[in-house]
Each structure stands twice: as structure tokens, then as C-alpha cells.
Amino acid sequence: MGRVADNRLAPDDVVFVALERIIEGALVAGARITERWIVDQAGVTHAQAREALHRLDKLGALTLSARRGATLIRPDHVDPSDIRPIWLALLGMAGRKAAGREVVAPAPVLRTPSARWPRYLALRTNIDLIGRAAGSERLTHVLQRLALQSVIGRGGFGAIAPDAVAQFAASVARGAFDEAALNASFEDCSPRAPARDEATSLPRAVGSPIIDLGDSASSARAYLDRIAKRLSLSPTAAPSTSDQLASAILQRIQFGEIRPGEAVRELPLAQEFGVSRGPVRDALRALDRQGIIDIEGRRGAFVQRFAARDVADLFEIRATVSGVQMAEAAIAPDRPDWIDDELRAGAALLDEIAHDPDSPLGNYIVVRRALAMVTLAAGGNIAVGRLAAELEGQVSILWTTVLRKSRQVASARTWRSIVEAIISRDASAARYNGQRIVEEAAIEALSEARAIERRSAPGP
Structure with missing residues (x-):
């Protein structure tokens, strides 16, 4: 008999089940990841698996495409010499922001485990501490995204150094700035030829x-x-209908035709472009993953208002x-x-x-x-x-x-x-x-x- 789907799992729980399997090596970087794989790993419904893929894309673990489906982050997109300068700049920015704020931060995880998944969780906890001390949820998200992409794309912790991140988090918790720990937090590697x-x-x-x-x-x-x-x-293949719709909607937002906070309705767009609501829904979800619109359940989609x-x-x-x-x-x-x-x-x-x-x-x-x-x-x-x-x-x-x-x-x-x-x-x-x-x-x-x-x- 097949495994009975567990509808009680919260969306984030499904994501963490999938992430644990991925980080432990069940899939290699660049591999396709399907709804069926998540259904089998987490014992959930296809609807829950679809939502998990959407959330994994937001986290940076994979890329979703209407034409190609879901693909784990590729190694060539997370070359250590590419990530290091942006990682050091943003982690240093977080440390400097935290140094100027009076906050009560939780204790960092100083002894990071050797097994991949517990080691990643410790790294995640320490990045969260640094981001919270800096007072920036968005910066926390970007750092978590870079760390996750590096771990998945490089098949482990060869580039990022969780112990040094822990030392930097400890300095942040003390209100200090450990330059040596910052520089040691990511591998100092020889630059590759520009891609x-x-x-x-x-x-x-x-x-x-x-x-x-x-x-x-x-x-x-x-x-x-x-x-x-x-x-x-010049593209080798025509973009999908949902990709074309996403570009058209984005252009209207950028040029001020749809303002921040305004609704983006599925049905009028489907009627205007002569398509069903499915491609419009896919386009809106793509823009949601990019942080350009916000899908608020049954209320619908709205342009982000800052x-x-x-x-x-x-x-x-x-x-x-x-x-x-x-x-x-x-x-x-x-x-x-x-x-x-x-x-x-x-x-x-x-x-x-x-x-x-x-x-x-x-x-x-x-x-x-x-x-x-x-x-x-x-x-x-x-x-x-x-x-x-x-x-x-x-x-x-x-x-x-x-x-x-x-x-x-x-x-x-x-x-x-x-x-x-x-x-x-x-x-x-x-x-x-x-x-x-x-x-x-x-x-x-x-x-x-x-x-x-x-x-x-x-x-x-």
C-alpha cells in the first residue's frame, strides 16, 4: 500500500523535510526535483508538495520554471569566488549595523555538529542571530539564501565555514565586531575566469x-x-505563456501603471491576454517568489507596498x-x-x-x-x-x-x-x-x- 498523505504537516515542516533530505545528499546540485519526490519523502499531498516547491524557490534552494519545472541550484551559479565578495560585504554590513544597536540576542551555537543537517541548522541559527541583532529581516533572508545555495550547490560546507560564522555571531552578541572571524567565514579561494x-x-x-x-x-x-x-x-526557445505574462505585469508595475498596494486580479488579466487563469496564476506566483507582489490567500495578489x-x-x-x-x-x-x-x-x-x-x-x-x-x-x-x-x-x-x-x-x-x-x-x-x-x-x-x-x- 502507498504511504498515506499527512495533511497535518505545516508548510514549513514540509520544506524542512525536503531540505534535510537534499542537504544530506539525497539529490545532487542541479538535479530536477518533482512534486512526486516531495510527496514520497514527506508523505504529503501533491498540493502540499507544490507549495513546498514554491517556498523552496523563495529560499533560493531551487529555481522554478513553467517550462523546465523545479531544478536545484546549479554548482556554476554558486562558485565560491563569486559568492565570497558579496557574502563578506553583507555579513560585514550586518555586523556593523548590530554594533550600533542595543539588543538582547540569543546565545550563538558555538559548537557546530559534524553531520550535514545539524551543521546547517546551527549555521542557520547563527545567521538568524546576526540578522536579528542588525534589525533587518530582509538582510537575514539574503544571508540565509546565500548560505543555503552554497551548501546545496557545493554539496556541503567546503566554502562556507560554520565555525567562523559562529565566532562572528558570538562577537555580535557581545556588541563587538570580529574582523578575523568575518574574513574566515568564507573560503579565500582563487578567482575563476569571469563567466x-x-x-x-x-x-x-x-x-x-x-x-x-x-x-x-x-x-x-x-x-x-x-x-x-x-x-x-536571443532566446533559443520562446518563453512560456506564464513567463510572458509575468514580464508584462512587471513592466506595468515598473512604469507606474499598477502602483504599490494595488490589486493584481487574475480574471481581468486572463480576459485581456486571452488565456486561462492558470498561466496568470503561475505568473503571479513567479512575481511573488521575486518579492514584487504578495499573494494574500483568498484576498488575491497585491503589489508590494513598502x-x-x-x-x-x-x-x-x-x-x-x-x-x-x-x-x-x-x-x-x-x-x-x-x-x-x-x-x-x-x-x-x-x-x-x-x-x-x-x-x-x-x-x-x-x-x-x-x-x-x-x-x-x-x-x-x-x-x-x-x-x-x-x-x-x-x-x-x-x-x-x-x-x-x-x-x-x-x-x-x-x-x-x-x-x-x-x-x-x-x-x-x-x-x-x-x-x-x-x-x-x-x-x-x-x-x-x-x-x-x-x-x-x-x-x-
Whole structure:
């Protein structure tokens, strides 16, 4: 007889059953993972298994695709030399934030077990301690995601050092900052050659159309065409219906047609695009996994609305990742000449669009994202590219707030500084300006978020 499904297991319990099996080696990195496998391992229904896959994707353990199904994180997406710079930057950021706060933190797990699953749980507990001491749930999530991806993708703890993380957590609990433990928390490995041949694995930013308004439109279209060819972004297969719907919905959110907090309804979208509700539901779940919308049970899907504190948190993390992204581009060896040429051309084009009174916001956004793609191709760091794409998707909800014409002009000026630093191989200046361009936008985003909170506050 088959195993009787246990409907009493909570969703997180199902996820932890699956994670334990994966981390103990039941599946190898890059393997397909099916609903049936989770049903067999946890003794749950297919509906529970489907929800577990959705949650595992949110945790970073796997990627879900309407066409390919669920696939565990691939080893080439978590190369230690790719993860180390972003891990140290974010863990160090958490430690510095915690040092300035008075908190009561739980005791760290100082003696980490040798068996894989208990060792991972100890690592998870210590990261949670550091994140809570820093006062940032989002930062905790990002660090947990990087740690889990490293453990699954590398088949164990060869790169990440749980004992050093425990020492760093202990210093955080004391209100101190242990620089040596931070540096020892991730393997100091020789950098691999930049993964430029895998540019199609980086976030695609060249697919959105240029709006034919303003004198700069033709130049923008030509630039996007060149970048698409440079990075071989022509897809080998047409995207699935749900992927196309997700892109269309995301573009409406980014361009301000659907505002933060507004509902995204399945039925009207299905009717508009002439599809059933199934692909629309899949598209919304994909955007939910990316943190762009929030599915609230029977109430439906809503565009994320950020409180002022959430905006500050999101932009601070995004700024740190942006700094690493630009520094990686500056230090990458053997950059092809075309990269420097397109960096210069992209920065000049952003300035042209910013000063073109008839050019719409959408054109600036699309060219800016294409230029960011070139910096990712320059650095060839897939891990940074994936994280940058996730955070940028969430920041993009606020683009109509932070990219008004005056902000576009200032942003284009900072992009010139970034490009100059990358071309001159000045990693320090590239990091500084990469952070600055996000921090400058954060000022306006925070101002808008606080204004919304004041308007929403109940009267006296």
C-alpha cells in the first residue's frame, strides 16, 4: 500500500523535510526535483508538495520554471569566488549595523555538529542571530539564501565555514565586531575566469521595447540591439505563456501603471491576454517568489507596498550589492574591448535621455538596465548578477518615484563616474559610486514613503 498523505504537516515542516533530505545528499546540485519526490519523502499531498516547491524557490534552494519545472541550484551559479565578495560585504554590513544597536540576542551555537543537517541548522541559527541583532529581516533572508545555495550547490560546507560564522555571531552578541572571524567565514579561494560566456544566465534587461518618443529614442533602440547581440540574448526557445505574462505585469508595475498596494486580479488579466487563469496564476506566483507582489490567500495578489523602514532596508542592501557589482567589473581580468566601448556609450546615452524632455521614463529604465547588464558581463559574477536582479526587481516597484527627470540627470552623472572607475580599474571608486547611485535614489524613495505614511495615518 502507498504511504498515506499527512495533511497535518505545516508548510514549513514540509520544506524542512525536503531540505534535510537534499542537504544530506539525497539529490545532487542541479538535479530536477518533482512534486512526486516531495510527496514520497514527506508523505504529503501533491498540493502540499507544490507549495513546498514554491517556498523552496523563495529560499533560493531551487529555481522554478513553467517550462523546465523545479531544478536545484546549479554548482556554476554558486562558485565560491563569486559568492565570497558579496557574502563578506553583507555579513560585514550586518555586523556593523548590530554594533550600533542595543539588543538582547540569543546565545550563538558555538559548537557546530559534524553531520550535514545539524551543521546547517546551527549555521542557520547563527545567521538568524546576526540578522536579528542588525534589525533587518530582509538582510537575514539574503544571508540565509546565500548560505543555503552554497551548501546545496557545493554539496556541503567546503566554502562556507560554520565555525567562523559562529565566532562572528558570538562577537555580535557581545556588541563587538570580529574582523578575523568575518574574513574566515568564507573560503579565500582563487578567482575563476569571469563567466562572460554565461551572460545569458545573467538577468535579462534588453527585452523591453523602446517607446518611440523623444530625439534619443533611435539611439536607445540601436544601443539595445547592440547589447542583445553582444550578449547573445536571443532566446533559443520562446518563453512560456506564464513567463510572458509575468514580464508584462512587471513592466506595468515598473512604469507606474499598477502602483504599490494595488490589486493584481487574475480574471481581468486572463480576459485581456486571452488565456486561462492558470498561466496568470503561475505568473503571479513567479512575481511573488521575486518579492514584487504578495499573494494574500483568498484576498488575491497585491503589489508590494513598502513602509519607510522597509524602503531604507531594501535600498541599503541594494546599495551594498551594487557596490560589489561595480567593483567586480573593475577588477575582472582580460575584459574584451567591446565592454569598455559599450560602457562609455551607455553612460553617454543615459545622459542624452535624461536631458531629452520628450523621452519617457520607460526608455531611461530600459537603457539603464542594459548598461547594468554590461557591468555584470564585465565582472562575470553570476551570483552577484542573480542577487542584483532579485533586489532590482523589488526596487523597481518604486522607479516612478525615484527616477523623475531631475533624478535621471543626477543618476546619469553618477553612472559616468561608475564607468570611468571600471574602465580605469579603480575598484574602490567603482564600489563607492556603485553604492552612491542607489543611496541617492533612496533619499527620494524614503521621502515618498514617509509622505504616504503621513497621509495614511489616522487623524487626531
